[in-house]
Amino acid sequence: MxxxxxxxxxxxxxxxxxxxxxxxxxxxxxxxxxxxxxxxxxxxxxxxxxxxxxxxxxxxxxxxxxxxxxxxxxxxxxxxxxxxxxxxxxxxxxxxxxxxxxxxxxxxxxxxxxxxxxxxxxxxxxxxxxxxxxxxxxxxxxxxxxxxxxxxxxxxxxxxxxxxxxxxxxxxxxxxxxxxxxxxxxxxxxxxxxxxxxxxxxxxxxxxISEAERARRTLLEERARIARELHDVVAHHMSVITVQADSAPYRLPGMPEPVQEEFAAIAASARESLGEMRRLLTVLRGDGKESERAPQPGLVRLQQLIETTVRAGQPVELSMAAGVPEAVPPAVDLSAYRIVQEALANVVRHAPGAPTRVSVSRAAEEADEVLLVLVVNGPAPEAVVALESTGTGHGLVGMRERVRLTGGTLDTGPLPDGGFRVAARLPLNASDEDDS
Incomplete structure (x- = not known):
């Protein structure tokens, strides 16, 4: 006792x-x-x-x-x-x-x-x-x-x-x-x-030091696991889609010309997605040499993104001021492209067929100059069923992270008529200082 x-x-x-x-x-x-x-x-x-x-x-x-x-x-x-x-x-x-x-x-x-x-x-x-x-x-x-x-x-x-x-x-x-x-x-x-x-x-x-090393090792292992999952599952399915779309005119002879063009567009989109996925896998696996040599998409390719979305049956209008793509820093250029890409993907999944407007412009706010990115879609047609009725919200989280990295702001939310609005404000001057 x-x-x-x-x-x-x-x-x-x-x-x-x-x-x-x-x-x-x-x-x-x-x-x-x-x-x-x-x-x-x-x-x-x-x-x-x-x-x-x-x-x-x-x-x-x-x-x-x-x-x-x-x-x-x-x-x-x-x-x-x-x-x-x-x-x-x-x-x-x-x-x-x-x-x-x-x-x-x-x-x-x-x-x-x-x-x-x-x-x-x-x-x-x-x-x-x-x-x-x-x-x-x-x-x-x-x-x-x-x-x-x-x-x-x-x-x-x-x-x-x-x-x-x-x-x-x-x-x-x-x-x-x-x-x-x-x-x-x-x-x-x-x-x-x-x-x-x-x-x-x-x-x-x-x-x-040991705790930091353990956290770093855990992060690398998790990234490697994600890379394996992407390669074994997603990349495999995308490859199958590419092969099927390319071989469709030969397997199904007599298809009308518009149908053949549609399959060609599907194959091109799948190949582009595979290319971006390979760059992502390179980053996840820790080998950044190849990814550094690969060109990153930007506002110059925005018109191509809009055309691909239109071919998928989504009516989209693009309004971009002249000279904007050439005068935007690389970090803001990539962030603006990814924000538009994610916003259009959400429209296709949740409101297919809804009229959509994409606007990219520059504006002066006090002593700073900013890039304004606006994606607004109306309500989906009543006869069209959405591809996804619920979402995880990961797309909006990714947008906010990209905007935060450039020091900007993001405003998202539904509209009174049933549509949705994504508005990003990306500072140009701050990005220039960071890049330097």
């Missing part, structure tokens, strides 16, 4: 330690304060608060002890108290510089205490206040500097103590080994804690 009661607390302790170590991710040598990356404001202010409390405590205590117990002059005692404690405020942002100042002040204090009248029977060369302040400084160093720097600081501390040991006054309590051992222990513990934070950071970065 007691094991169960302790288990939640035992599980929370490592998590708290890990979160604290992650907050210690301060670059070595940077002027960024300790815990600057902590999530809460009070945590970021905590190092300043601790340093201020240490300074306010050590300065008066150091002066009092040096004067009353070591019998050092009041002026020297005050100077040493300030020099040994105040640099701890600098340790929050620059602990290595603060260490140099504190070590120099502590060494000077040890030299001055050699001739002090009350040094016998007391700690030397490091007084108790100097040891406390030095250990606080070691915490700041361990949480901030690299392992090589920490080892150098530890060895220099021991070396200074050894040199001072040759001038040890009689009857003092030696604190050289005490500071050397405690300082090394504090540096090791805080350095390990900071190393844990660095390890957690690297693990998080590696997990992010």
């Amino acid at each position: 007691s094991d169960r009661a302790r288990s939640p607390a035992a599980a929370r302790a490592p998590r708290a330690l890990t979160r604290f170590s992650v907050a210690l991710r301060t670059p070595p040598g940077a002027a960024e304060p300790l815990l600057a990356q902590a999530p809460r404001a009070w945590q970021r202010r905590l190092p300043y608060l601790v340093a201020a409390v240490c300074v306010l405590t050590l300065v008066p205590v150091t002066i009092t002890v040096l004067v009353s117990q070591y019998r050092l002059g009041g002026g020297w005692a005050g100077a040493l108290g300030v020099a040994q404690a105040v640099p701890l405020l600098l340790a929050v942002t620059r602990p290595l510089a603060a260490w140099g100042l504190v070590l120099a002040a502590d060494t000077l204090g040890a030299v001055l205490l050699i001739d002090a009248g009350g040094v016998a029977g007391h700690a030397w060369p490091w007084t108790p206040m100097a040891v406390v302040g030095y250990l606080v400084l070691m915490v700041c160093l361990g949480l901030r500097e690299t392992v090589r720097t920490l080892v150098a600081v530890w060895l220099v501390t021991g070396g200074v103590g050894v040199v001072l040991g040759f001038y040890r006054p009689a009857g003092v309590t030696d604190t050289i080994a005490l500071l050397f051992v405690l300082g090394g222990t504090v540096l090791a513990l805080t350095g390990a804690l900071r190393g844990l934070g660095e390890a957690q950071r690297r693990i998080a970065e590696q997990e992010s």
